[in-house]
Amino acid sequence: MEELLEHHRRNRKLTTLVENKTTYNADHAELSIYETHEYAESVSLKFDFPVIASMLSGKKVMHIEDIPSFEFFPGESVVMPAGKEMVIDFPLARRNAPTQCLTLGIAPEKIEEVADKFNRKVAIENENSNWRLEDGSASHLIHNADVNHLVKRLVYTFTHTRHSGDLLLDLMIQELIVRLLQTRAKTLLLNDTQEVFSDTRIGMVIRYIRKHLTDKDITVDLLAGKACMSVSHFHKKFKNTLGVSPIDYINAQKIRFSKKLIRESRELRMSEIAFKSGFNNTSYFNRQFKKLELMTPQQFRASVSSG
Template sequence: MERIILPLTKEKILEEYVERRISFTTEYAQLNIFDTTKIAEKITYQYEKPSILSMVTGRKVIWKNAVESYDFVPGETLVIPSSQKLTFDFPEANIENPTQCLTFSIDPSKIMEAVHFFNQNTILEKKTYCWDNDNNPIHLNYNEKVQNLIKGLVQIFTEEHPSKEMFADLAIKDLIVRLLQSNARLILLESKEVFGQENRLAFIVKYIQENLTESLTVDILADKACMSKSNFFKCFKNTFGITPLEYILSEKIKLAKKMLAQSNLSLDKIAFETGFSNAAYLIRQFKKHEQKTPGEYRNTLR
């Protein structure tokens, strides 16, 4: 996402001129666009409502506690429960190239509407999904569909349109469901060993990861889940936000990234080990998924 340039007349100066904020509001949500214009450490911000953060340019360092931190970079998303205070560093900000971040603060009632809709259309058996499990922020890596939804929301909020409220309401629900789907993958991935026998999708996730080099089809997976093909496909996509074949591809790419980072194997060998038909197909899919070739990715690690 390119840096958002907006009229300076709406700016509010915060944190002793460290951050410039521009705000846009609807009935149930507020968009804040923050420009950080100089290097700063230990800047705190209180989030009263559930919020969604997305980096646009630059880099933030987010502190989990007094000793642990992680980088927050463009394309990533942070889901924050209500009544949270976060601490940031801005190690690269300057007036020519500000660090820019978006924050959507959303009314809890809208969150619960989307959560209820999500729970009704998934099969997370014995697991009622909510906005946050442990009242901790959820850090999500790059997701093209999430980023496209965020871009659309920015356009809705920053344009004056007679149907702005309606468009914003629908887009916010769509974004929340997409984020819930992303985190549903994390839930089942993290708990698949103990959760797999109780939840059919967790069992399928485990089966896919253990058989990546095999020829996996929706028919085979539906049979393993003891579901009809159409019902399996619908439940999988409703829960995870992607199709079974898209998930298989993402897992193959993940394995390829691990092998690129931890070995000097050739691309032909990595393609074979990750279930791709040849190196050319691996390169094509890897670049589409990661916005860089396997070789470029390997070089960034050295």
């Protein structure tokens, strides 16, 4: 990200050390890069339009009404409705290591247009599919790899092009809205403690996976049957809604569970952890762990032990 922002740094004007703002405009959207170069507390920001705020470097502590205060790191976003205040602390900002964040303001009609298309794509018969990026409350979302890559492309295109980039930016903004809708849907379905989505097929399948995560016979065929859908139709609707295939989702949840076992049960062999996490063999467990965590289970155990 530092190399990506080099062009921005060479051309921007630094007029303040706290939340210095540089804005880049395009059709239907504007991107602003904020830089803070010194420790600061209780800095207030409010926007007249909905924005997506994504961290680029450093750390913030965010205080937003209706959300418990949280630490805000690169690889995360906050979706802010128009008119809602965020109050920010900058505990790590320094002149040689500024805290950097972007805000992407998108025309509400563009968000609504893309959200409507998304909802038509993920709707299953008469079930209510009404996913929205913002409903008057803020959302704190953790990126997946696709969203991280897309944020970098947006920063590069906004900061390196002028009018010729608008078509590319429009396509990327549409993709970002879809990706964040998928992230929001996934977050709400995973944290549906009050079972608001229990009467939806995808919600029911998520709940089934959660209850039977360590079973070794969870297959797409089984889940499609639970949802009363054909395998191909179920696979398409699941991936459209959550941005990930059913098998990749199950494996990610199993790896997440295995990390918990590794932290808490250091005496267990990796073959036992693989079995307890619902994998049929250790080699497949090792491949999936490295694919998702970019390290082997043994390397993760070593990092936990050394910490």
